[in-house]
Amino acid sequence: MTRELPCDLCGRSEFRLLAEQDRRKAALATVICQCCGLVAHGRIPTDAELADYYRRQYRFDYHGEYIPSPHRVVREWNRGRELLQLLRPFVSASDQLVEIGCGIGCTVSQFQRAGFLASGVEPGDGFRRFAVEKLGIAVQGGVLADLPRRPMADMIMLVHVLEHLRSPSEALAHIRALLCRGGRCYIEVPNAGAPHAAPGKMFHFAHIYNFTQDTLSMLAAKANFTVRRWLSSPRDKNLRVVLQCGSAADWSIVPGSYSRALQAVSGTNRLRYFLRWTYLQQRLRTLVGHRCDRVLAARRVDKILQGSPLGSTDKLSLLPPTPRVAWRKS
Numbered sequence: 294m295t296r297e298l299p300c301d302l303c304g305r306s307e308f309r310l311l312a313e314q315d316r317r318k319a320a321l322a323t324v325i326c327q328c329c330g331l332v333a334h335g336r337i338p339t340d341a342e343l344a345d346y347y348r349r350q351y352r353f354d355y356h357g358e359y360i361p362s363p364h365r366v367v368r369e370w371n372r373g374r375e376l377l378q379l380l381r382p383f384v385s386a387s388d389q390l391v392e393i394g395c396g397i398g399c400t401v402s403q404f405q406r407a408g409f410l411a412s413g414v415e416p417g418d419g420f421r422r423f424a425v426e427k428l429g430i431a432v433q434g435g436v437l438a439d440l441p442r443r444p445m446a447d448m449i450m451l452v453h454v455l456e457h458l459r460s461p462s463e464a465l466a467h468i469r470a471l472l473c474r475g476g477r478c479y480i481e482v483p484n485a486g487a488p489h490a491a492p493g494k495m496f497h498f499a500h501i502y503n504f505t506q507d508t509l510s511m512l513a514a515k516a517n518f519t520v521r522r523w524l525s526s527p528r529d530k531n532l533r534v535v536l537q538c539g540s541a542a543d544w545s546i547v548p549g550s551y552s553r554a555l556q557a558v559s560g561t562n563r564l565r566y567f568l569r570w571t572y573l574q575q576r577l578r579t580l581v582g583h584r585c586d587r588v589l590a591a592r593r594v595d596k597i598l599q600g601s602p603l604g605s606t607d608k609l610s611l612l613p614p615t616p617r618v619a620w621r622k623s
């Protein structure tokens with residue numbers, strides 16, 4: 294089949310249809326490029342459609358809340374602490390760090406409290422307000438495309454962001470232009486090649502692209518990045534990689550990338566997905582962690598906010614109540 298836009302990675306236009314529904318059984322065509330193996334929507338949303346969706350609807354659709362709950366704050370806080378430890382070997386004290394799509398700002402706050410110069414960019418009004426007013430960090434509104442293309446950072450972080458953008462190639466080229474000499478970029482995305490990724494649970498509107506280690510590697514090379522270090526294995530739930538600004542070089546299709554991606558996204562079934570021991574272990578840990586977080590969340594959030602540069606002792610109860618809707622994991 295063909296598509297209105299060519300493949301964002303290789304520029305070819307031969308696609309194979311993978312699915313016609315998203316994980317909620319709503320209509321959503323997903324295709325794979327038969328040249329490079331990049332998996333994407335059958336129709337790429339326009340900039341205007343995406344801008345409107347993220348400004349008004351995304352946090353509500355996929356996180357079930359517009360204002361963060363105590364449980365979310367604690368979970369993001371823990372995730373930010375983990376990222377700080379993970380990325381410490383790749384940053385120095387004088388580095389300027391920027392997180393694109395920083396959400397409620399917990400990762401930026403963790404780096405700031407550890408002594409780094411860190412700031413964020415976030416399009417969602419409710420979450421940006423929390424980051425600025427409660428955590429006291431610098432967060433600019435808007436999206437990556439709004440940033441002037443001049444060097445402004447030594448390390449740029451995109452944590453579960455790249456898969457939401459309509460052109461990862463363009464986004465990585467933009468990030469390359471924002472980085473100072475010797476700059477680095479940390480990318481974390483869901484891993485479409487993981488055995489945990491069952492096709493029926495994988496696709497939804499917000500994730501325009503589904504990456505494998507092959508396709509993410511090629512996108513990085515195309516934007517003149519070299520891989521400093523993979524922090525994940527090709528079968529982990531998420532792909533995590535630190536990229537380094539490299540010199541302009543030709544890139545080429547990784548041999549076998551299409552067949553590996555096709556096998557990865559269509560070679561799993563629900564039985565394998567649910568029976569995988571590692572998956573069950575992870576789910577158990579996550580569920581226990583979430584239960585503990587919910588019980589202790591309010592008390593922990595008070596401590597987090599008391600440590601903010603604002604010295605705030607405001608409680609989350611001062612925020613408008615969060616609408617009660619089913620929470621879904623992004």
Ligand SMILES: [Zn+2]
Binds near residue numbers: 301303330
């Ligand atoms: Zn392609």
